[in-house]
Amino acid sequence: MPLALAAAFSAHAASTTRYLIISENAKQIGAQVTEHLDDGSTKVRFEFKNNGRGPDLTEQFRMTADGSMTSYSVQGNSTFGAVVNERFERKGDQAEWKSTSEQGQKTVKGVAAYLPLNSSFEVVSAYIGVLAAAPDHKMALLPSGTLTQTVLDTLEVSSASGAKQTVQLVAQTGVGLSPAFYWATTGSTPRLFGVIIPGFASILEEGWQSVAPQLAARQKQAENRMLEDLAAKLQHPLKGLTVVRNARVFDSEKAVVGAPSDIYLLRGRITAVLPAGSPAQGVANTIDAEGRIVLPGLFDMHGHVDRWSGALNLSTGVTSVRDMGNDNAQLQAMLDETAAGKLLAPQVVPAGFLEGESPFSANNGFVIKDLAEAKKAVDWYAQHGYPQLKIYNSFPKAILKDTVAYAHSRGMRVSGHIPAGLRAQEALDAGYDEIQHINQVLLNFLVKPDTETRNLNRFILPAEKVADMDFNSKPYKDFVAGLVKKQISIDPTLTAFAFLQQRDGDMNEPYRGFAANMPPDVARGFSVGGMKIENDTVWKRYQKSYAKMIEFVGIMYRAGVPIVAGTDDIAGFTLHSELSQLVKAGLTPAQALQVATRNGARYTRTSHERGSITPGKLADLVLVDGDPTRDIADLRKVAAVITRGYLVSPREIDAELGIAPFVGATPKVVSTPMAAAEGGANDGAMHRIESTSRKHD
Known part of the structure; x- marks a missing residue:
């Protein structure tokens, strides 16, 4: 055992460390209080609300002199109220x-x-010390995996x-994606x-809150170096004229697949779509789709x-994301880095995020008090090119009405949650163009002016009550007619x-289609319930409510209400799940793909450059094995x-x-001799992709 590690556990002096959780807008939203006791155990109280x-959570654990955890327990409630009761014990081996x-x-x-x-x-704090002392800065994880730490x-x-x-800034890998x-x-x-969580909050020892901006700046520099290396490694530029041959193009307007075609791309845009085998001149790169279906790049209409x-988005074919709420400075920086x-x-x-002040506030975007501040926020978003406003x-x-009208005057669409004290119909009367989330839609029939919907009620009420809704009755039909x-x-x-219908120990339904492909530690979390579901009676009711939410989406779609596909969940993979849920609601697979394209x-008001495989539009293409239209x-x-002039595998x-x-x-991907003359560095990238492809044939 390394001497430093032995020293760390050889004596235990009682001490207390308090960490404050401060949101990006300087509001305290929680705390962690850690007590190191004389007997060598550690007790923690951890809570935050945003x-x-x-x-x-209340937890207690004990570490041995070699850095192993011998006991651990935690009780409390998770973010959405589920009961937390977990324990671990190690005796010998x-x-x-x-x-x-x-x-x-x-x-x-x-x-x-x-x-x-x-x-x-x-x-995390305990493991930082153990990993620092480990000769290779690695440690086995239970139930599985390896945790690695780098300074x-x-x-x-x-x-x-x-x-x-x-x-010191350390990066730990081996947990998560x-x-x-x-x-x-x-x-x-x-x-x-x-801990600095960019765009959200800082968790720092009490008395050190003033250093958060300094730490954030240095952390961003370190992250940027890692991210730039990753982008250089995984984005392969397509220089010169590229043709994607033998592609079966999905027509997003008609929701059908066409005859085999050749798609020509240059400088990130589509220049032509011709029948397969048409003669070509000056082609630098040829990609043989081999009869695969090629979709326009997919949209996730509810990302953060x-x-x-x-x-995760690009690997799953998502080439456009509508961001529905972020830290403004953080998002602007990401837009610049992407460009x-x-x-x-x-x-x-x-989409510009606009919230009001209250004990329940979300703390990103702009948090305002009055109409003057709301208009000032709208102006900032309009000047920075945001086509949409999201109200919280x-x-x-x-x-509300005056703010929506002002946003419209600045050329912005307006959507969002329904502000507390209002029904969805009242938000629509105030000028909303869109509503986020099925619970916000159906709360229209559940809330009264004094119903508090800024806490867990906005989840619990729909889970309990939607099961009894009669969608054939006049109030629901009238509401849908108004949407149309x-x-x-x-x-x-x-x-x-x-998650409304998920019990602890059951795999959450949208994750079942990709859980087997995920690292074990990630997949393990897919069976952790979110809601407090006390017995089978409650579970069956919540299941029925969720099934009726899906049913109502189908009712709206068939009536002519425009549906968009958003996730608000794990990037990329859950967009596929969302489209599966739309199919469950009654859409055909081709119609679901139409929704996502x-x-x-x-x-998003980008039809002039996205959403279909058409000459003149951006070359956002997704090559798919099988036939997702069926x-x-x-x-x-x-x-x-293919997106932004890059090929991504x-x-x-x-x-x-x-x-x-x-x-x-x-x-x-095959580069012609002309590509070597005109493309230079691109030629090597193309051959690397081709080599990888052959290896996996």
């Missing part, structure tokens, strides 16, 4: 664990770290009171100093993008609401993606992220 929800969703046991040798399903950041940066910081200390970044103390026994989600080719990311259509739960209902008359678009995010372009599950078999991205591939081969 947007009317958040976890509330025997480890066992049990939670509300799983149980298991394993024989293990040496140092190993248990990975709780719900925990505070204190577990990226060091920095001396000064608190507001003048205290100084040196901290992207690195996790933590600021740690230095020395022989490092521990957690703070970050710097690491782009790989410069430094970020592996889809094209983003931003705590927005002051008294100024005004052509109000609906963003139901059915996948995001599947043509409708996406229509309701079996929507085939949409998961994305073989290649899902197989390469999957390999980078530890995801098992969904397809057996990547389409071959």
